[in-house]
Amino acid sequence: MTGADAPPAAAARSRRRGADLISAVYAAVLTEVAETGVTGLTMEGIARRAAAGKTTLYRRWSSPTELLIDAMLDAHPVERPTPGATDLRGDLIEALGQLVAWIVSPAGTAATRILAERHSHPALAEALYSRVFDVRGGTFTSTVLRHYADRGQLDPALLTPIVVDIGEALTLKRFLDDGAPPDEQTLAAIVDQAILPAVGYPPPAST
Amino acid sequence: MTGADAPPAAAARSRRRGADLISAVYAAVLTEVAETGVTGLTMEGIARRAAAGKTTLYRRWSSPTELLIDAMLDAHPVERPTPGATDLRGDLIEALGQLVAWIVSPAGTAATRILAERHSHPALAEALYSRVFDVRGGTFTSTVLRHYADRGQLDPALLTPIVVDIGEALTLKRFLDDGAPPDEQTLAAIVDQAILPAVGYPPPAST
Numbered sequence: 001m002t003g004a005d006a007p008p009a010a011a012a013r014s015r016r017r018g019a020d021l022i023s024a025v026y027a028a029v030l031t032e033v034a035e036t037g038v039t040g041l042t043m044e045g046i047a048r049r050a051a052a053g054k055t056t057l058y059r060r061w062s063s064p065t066e067l068l069i070d071a072m073l074d075a076h077p078v079e080r081p082t083p084g085a086t087d088l089r090g091d092l093i094e095a096l097g098q099l100v101a102w103i104v105s106p107a108g109t110a111a112t113r114i115l116a117e118r119h120s121h122p123a124l125a126e127a128l129y130s131r132v133f134d135v136r137g138g139t140f141t142s143t144v145l146r147h148y149a150d151r152g153q154l155d156p157a158l159l160t161p162i163v164v165d166i167g168e169a170l171t172l173k174r175f176l177d178d179g180a181p182p183d184e185q186t187l188a189a190i191v192d193q194a195i196l197p198a199v200g201y202p203p204p205a206s207t
Numbered sequence: 208m209t210g211a212d213a214p215p216a217a218a219a220r221s222r223r224r225g226a227d228l229i230s231a232v233y234a235a236v237l238t239e240v241a242e243t244g245v246t247g248l249t250m251e252g253i254a255r256r257a258a259a260g261k262t263t264l265y266r267r268w269s270s271p272t273e274l275l276i277d278a279m280l281d282a283h284p285v286e287r288p289t290p291g292a293t294d295l296r297g298d299l300i301e302a303l304g305q306l307v308a309w310i311v312s313p314a315g316t317a318a319t320r321i322l323a324e325r326h327s328h329p330a331l332a333e334a335l336y337s338r339v340f341d342v343r344g345g346t347f348t349s350t351v352l353r354h355y356a357d358r359g360q361l362d363p364a365l366l367t368p369i370v371v372d373i374g375e376a377l378t379l380k381r382f383l384d385d386g387a388p389p390d391e392q393t394l395a396a397i398v399d400q401a402i403l404p405a406v407g408y409p410p411p412a413s414t
Contacts, residue, residue: 118386158410162400165380173376179325193369197404203365
C-alpha cells in the first residue's frame, strides 16, 4: 500500500485491536514519560501520542502510572539460562548484555526518570521494584545465578542481595563513568573478576 | 561578639585572608553548582555567594570551572589504611564509609550535577576524573587495596579496573535503589561478600 492509498487516521485507529493497540500505547507512555517526566504524565498526552481514544485507555487502566507500570513490565527482559546449566559464565555475560540493551531502550530511559523523581512519586518507584523488577526475577543475573544454584552448581547461601547485585552495579557504574554502554569485553571482565569469585569460583593465582 | 556589635560586611570581608577566604569560595562554588547547574555557573554568582570580590577570584582562577575543580579536589577524601596493613576488612569498610560521607556532602551533589551535564560540558567531566578522582587515588577502596598489595597481602594482578570499582559500584547502587545512604552493616556486607572474594579471599563454604 502506498502513502496515497493509506486510510485516514480514524479508520486506521478503528482497525487496531488487541496486541497492536497495546503495543502502540506502551510505546507512547515510555516516550511520553521520557519527555514530560512522571509529573507531566497524563492520559490525554499518552492517548494523543498513541493516536488512541482516552476512553479506550481508561477502560483498561485507572491512571497513567498504572499504564506506565504495565508498559515497563512488558518491556522488561527475561533471562533464559541454558537449560542444562552448562555455561554459567556465558549465561552471566548474556544477562548483562540484556541489561545493557534495556538501559539504552525507552524502558531504561523511563526507569531513570522514575527513579530521578522518586521523592515526588514514591509509590511509583516502589511499584517499579515490586511489580516490575521483582516479578522479572530481581536484578539482572539473579535468574541465571538461581538456575545454577538450583542445579547444585553453586552454593545457594552465597546468593545474597549484595552478590546478585554485583553485575548490575558494575555495569551501571561503567555506564555512568564512561557515558556510554560497556562493551562485551567489559561485561566478560565483570563476570570473570567480580561475579564468579563471589559465587565460589576464586580468581586464579598469578604466581 | 553579639550581632549588634558585628562589623559591617565590607570590613568582615576585608579581614578574610588566605585559607578562610578560599574555604568560603570553595563552599560557595559547590552550593552554586548544585543550584544553577554547570551551565548556570558564573564568577559573579560565586563571588556574590562567597561575599568576595570578583577580581579576587579572577586573580586566582581563570574560570568558574577551574575554581570548581579546585574545590572538588579540596573536598575529596583521602584514604588512610592502617600503616602495618593489619586490617584489610576494617580499612575497606572505612573507605566505603568515606565514600558515603562524600556522596551526601555538597561535593557529592556537585559531582552528580557535573556527570548529569557531561554531554554539554565534557571537558569538565573529564577533569573531574583526571584532576580529582585520579589524583586522590582513583575509586574509593583503591588506595587501601594497593596498600595491601604493596605489602604482599594480596596479589597485585587482581587489582583490575573492575575489581577496584566493586565497592564504589555497589555502594552507589544501594544508594540509588534505596534512595538513602547504605548503613555500616551493608558496607560490611559489600566488603565481605563482593570485594574480599575478588581479591583472593573466597567466601566460606556453607556446608
